[in-house]
Amino acid sequence: MKQPLTLYNTLTRKKEKFEPIHPPHVGLYVCGPTVYGDAHLGHARPAITFDLVFRYLQHIGYKVRYVRNITDVGHLENDADEGEDKVGKKARLEQLEPMEIVQFYTNRYHKNMEQLNVLPPSIEPHASGHIIEQIDMINKIFEAGYAYENQGSVYFDVKKYDRDHNYGKLSGRSIDEALENTRALAGQDEKKNQVDFALWKKATPQHIMHWPSPWSEGFPGWHLECTAMGCKYLGQTFDIHGGGMDLVFPHHESEIAQAVAAFGNDHVRYWMHNNMITIDGQKMGKSLNNFITLDEFFTGTHALLHQAYSPITIRFFILQAHYRSTVDFSNEALLAAQKGLDRLLAAAETLKKLKPSDKNTVDAASLREKCYEAVNDDFNSPIVIAHLFEAVRIINCINDGKESIDAENLESLKATFNTFVFDILGFKSEADAAAADDHTTDGLMNLVLDLRQNAKNNKDWAAADKIRDSLKGLNIEVKDTKEGAVWCRI
RNA sequence: GGUGUCGUGGCCGAGUGGUCAGGCAGCGGUCUGCAAAACCGCGUACAGCGGUUCGAAUCCGCUCGACACCUCCA
Incomplete structure (x- = not known):
């Protein structure tokens, strides 16, 4: 090890x-x-x-x-x-x-x-x-x-x-x-x-x-x-x-x-x-009085913030730069971090559902090697993240049927992805914690999506869209995939 | 003034002397009832000027600029 x-x-x-x-x-x-x-x-x-x-x-x-x-x-x-x-x-x-x-x-x-x-x-x-x-x-x-x-x-x-x-x-x-x-x-x-x-x-x-x-x-x-x-x-x-x-x-x-x-x-x-975190190119610090507290980030309550940024978004933002470089704060950069993180975590969910096939076009061992190499090189977290995004692309391709993976490589890919994303970089899905999903919610959602599928089968687009839009109002997003509709909290 | 670090495409951010970073945004396409998501394709970026080299964003020199530390600061 x-x-x-x-x-x-x-x-x-x-x-x-x-x-x-x-x-x-x-x-x-x-x-x-x-x-x-x-x-x-x-x-x-x-x-x-x-x-x-x-x-x-x-x-x-x-x-x-x-x-x-x-x-x-x-x-x-x-x-x-x-x-x-x-x-x-x-x-x-x-x-x-x-x-x-x-x-x-x-x-x-x-x-x-x-x-x-x-x-x-x-x-x-x-x-x-x-x-x-x-x-x-x-x-x-x-x-x-x-x-x-x-x-x-x-x-x-x-x-x-x-x-x-x-x-x-x-x-x-x-x-x-x-x-x-x-x-x-x-x-x-x-x-x-x-x-x-x-x-x-x-x-x-x-x-x-x-x-x-x-x-x-x-x-x-x-x-x-x-x-x-x-x-x-x-x-x-x-x-x-x-x-x-x-x-x-x-x-x-x-x-x-x-x-x-x-x-x-x-x-x-x-x-x-x-290194330091900067704001407008200057060090963020107590003495300069140009700091934004973590609570202000999490709640979005600071004049310079366009929105709230979750703790894990902040973590991703920081780890996307090497620790010996300065990082300049900006809303644009934080928003990019948030979207990137979402995509990474969505791929982690997709990965759970992938089924192995007989054919294989994925080299999971090489990904694993590259990730270790990056961390071994003075904790180069941005490189690790770059490699993980390569894995994201592969995971999505497998899901789309454009690449295939056998059982052995799938196991290895899952292990590597989970090890680096969750254990080492310490990201986590924040929706899970907030949702505390239970059987009732799952049951209700399945029922709602069933009804919407019926409406779609009847080409009743108005009803189908109403369900989707109403759910969106409850911060639930519905996505139609090839295997049917899935939902997630946003 | 001293000691250091650094200047990369619209934004963020890696990097080795000789096909590729990566993310976000953008454009075109595939898929979809529509949307979203996803996938595919697309950007001759390396502060400036010299030098070394067959070849430099990557090495050297100079110039310009930025930042940090020299008081407490993570």
Whole structure:
């Protein structure tokens, strides 16, 4: 079952063969959301990208421990020295306990993820639940000599670290240049150098979220939680760390520095980063305030949306682009995704009904090979989808009697199609869930279609069309095929 | 300014140095009472200018343009 998977490693800027440290186990860590607002389209990208990674690794036989954190503390609005904790700010504005904010948006995030058919991770640790681990890590960094305290806050000595190791190897930056650029600003705060980052911040009196520590009543620095929690659950060195490209610097760069300082070695083998979703060519993001939330997509309630788009349409839209490319949002593109998805799912239904014949003109094995090749090549989902559309054409041709398939190839085609469409890419038919079809409905529909067939036999087109049009008003579409009428919800 | 990524036909979006991406839209046809669906056929697209090569959208150089990161952001 093992497949020759390759993936693009941000660290080496090359595609590399994937070889886990402790096969068959794989450790996967992905930066999750900061829960102080509703998830938007941008949040769907890493969730879906790494859902594909998670699903595929499992499919090819690995036992994956997938850790995706919830950030609920420590990220500040501005820089290290000013600004308010985001969660704390929201709590103050809404007069709620910070943990109420966290719980509220975490619940909503989970619901959105479920709608997108994103599988829950194996472990979903909260930063606030791992203060002890983070303090422990700061102690280790102190012991190694890369931390210093000032006024109750603790900072990472990037300049010193860079002399011994290499700060900037992930993002391709040189710390000397950063120092050059920021020299004019230096000395305005507690840090020795502007490039240093906080490991622990002493809380100001108005700061709501704070914990005791050896240095002060305060809260952990921004980059610490992922290193601490990743290493706690996946080990001091683990296989894959993922997240959005915008996290490469400084977040992931600093994560590496912390791990190297604390443990003496890099904690991550493969760094994977998904690209951004853009809107009018610009990154969709919280700070630009140009985001559309997932709920707004699902309900169509946003000025820029011409209609509602279902969760699986959003999933299809995202997977139709490679994860390292930007994707530009537009109604036109989403509508194209919706129609393409409908056609793919309709073919899945048709496939169920196909009958094998003695003759065969279909090479199911080759399709299967091509699909695996595409995923193995750095999770190239758009290529997989292209191959699946080739299968759609074949399925429809068989259904039309223009191609034929024998029992063996039919079994193989069904297995491949279902594996890739549903298990790996994670699409699903949304009508099914909504309909919850029962015997009564089926019986009624068969009766109605029978009556319409009678009308047609009598050339009573008016009656036949009235039935069809009325059903359409109930969002039921009737299609006349060679084998008689079929219906589906629209 | 520094570090990167990228510019593909109406829209979205893959791509290897040498017949093909794929989806959506469009046009023509088959089928159908009509419609829908489905199928078949149809588009000499690779930012610009040079260079390497027998041959480049694919390699190199330059120009132009876009985006991302360098503050929190998925």
